[in-house]
Amino acid sequence: MDRAEERRQRHGEKKEDKKASAAASKVEYPNATRQQPDAKASAKVTPKLKKMMDLYDADKGSEARAIADEIIANSAANAYDHAFAAQIAAQLAYDADDTAAAIGYLNKALEFNGLDNNGHYSSMFMLAQLQLQEDKYAESLATMDRFLSETKSTKPEHLIVKGNALYRLERYVDASKIIKQAIDASPEPKSDWQQLLMASYAESGQTGEATKMAEAVASKNPTDKRAQLNLVATYLQADQYDKAAAVLEKLRAGGQLNEDKDYRQLYSTYLQIDGNEKKAADVINEGLTKGILKPDFQAYLALAQSYYFSDQVNPSIEAYKKAAPLAPDGETYLNLARVLWQEDRIPEAKEAAKQAIAKGVKKPDDAKKIIALPGK
Template structure:
């Protein structure tokens, strides 16, 4: 009768996945209610200066800005809409904006300006679908000056990227923005790289972030991290490790960067190096979450002859109240004791793990171990529990139940 599957089939002996926390792409939001009006007025004043030619945000744009300006007929409505928005009455401002957009006597600039303001009001209210519709209209009308036109297009791409299922559409909008505006700003290119990464287009993402890293004397850590991760996803292990080491060396006390380095080592099957990093973090008190300890003991489970350390780590995590006393934890402990020939504590750990399992397989392993130790009555009881909890193949449990009493 086979006692256990080989250790490489352990459910906890899988390579640790990269621990990357990618920031969401989000547009700038309104600040507190007390300073919104002043901020908005200042922003509009700045836009007026830019539209007068004192500051063009997109000097390399291929688009020739239209000559059309706001109509005299629409001015009272536009002013009312602006005042409502400045007074933090976004819903009422949207009502007036809709009236302006629907009025055929007003020109394209009136409509586009109203749509742009309504889009921000809708976004501030959490109505992303309406915000997208308004922004799309503001762009399609093609009536705003370059600064407002391209900023509307940029915000449209950002909000689209936030919406579930619209990431590819947002990337397409961003590509159009980059082409037509001529922008080469690093933050705009980084948005493109992150979108490509999220769409799992790793070679394209890597190309963007490599360009950013190579062209900037002090590249941002996020660019390096995403370049590292893109390389790792493409199987370019050496490049990923070199970048991870560079990032981690610059920030020895940064938990996320050290965890990323350990993850890249694990992906490259360099579990000994990963363990060194993680053990330093444990000694420094940086392993503060349940998953941190699980990553550490899973790393040891992937290393030949290092099973004994797993139980030590688990007991440490449980004693500190960091590790949760759940099924995975007790199963890993049981395997650690078993594969390091500590049978009695292995049995105790299996007894804790088995009731927490969703099926009877862990009870069956307990029964096999008790049978191996010639503890037949206990083995039979565990076999009964295994059958009661559910087994795909109950024959082994039935064989144990059929053993003669001693």
């Protein structure tokens, strides 16, 4: 959901919010150690607060923020006035894509220490999320450590933010522990949480755990391409190429290999398995025929190699002829010359060797030797 949609949803819920405010507020952090203040607006500043909120409700963000700034700077305002104005200003800044200002306002809201626990800790949690968004990972982690320590929260949506910060800081073992705690505490964990846990396992060398989790997720979602590709990634991480190929083949049979990268993944996987070069060639040809695999240098080079190592020399030569003009240098022309020479197609080999030198090779003498061969 983008910020504009968030604004629309929030303002669409205002009537419900007003009804809810008439009832006793739900205590969001019942185990918080913070002794919350009385949280009452001062008589002198109440008119300003009302004006700010009227502008806020009318979607006049810049005007509401200006009033908020006035309240924050007003020495006659109390801690609640200051903190509440900073909290509203933070939301307005966020809505205006001014994340740096939103972070500044949230820090002020916490420093003023005038909100009730619901407002205070909601501001703290928003601060941690924005710090994470802005790549301030160490700051986000510090904010979340404080948040979790003071609120005693074990809610998965809170734990995952800390886990994400730990992952970004490359503390993968620590990240995997708390991300797993978040997933275990959630009745329906989000798929990106699961991906983050698998990535943490993989980065910390816990490939067995990563694979076990990926297999469990994939088995529950047999038609979910993303879940299946995550399983492929864990198999590849563990050098289990045969298992990775099997999963990709199931996707191919189901018509789910519909992107260029999908076909490249499958043929590259087959090329890692001895004796599967013919399968790699079949995959490449299918991808090219369907127009899914781009007919570029890498595809034709892989096709040439697949044919060559599956003893299909003539098709290999034809693929090399397509790859060589697209290559960044003359090395592919030189390989073509070598194969042609092996097949006693000397005139063609000489011509390919000349093309190799013209395009540039690391060892031009190798090409010159082919050019110097007897025969036209």
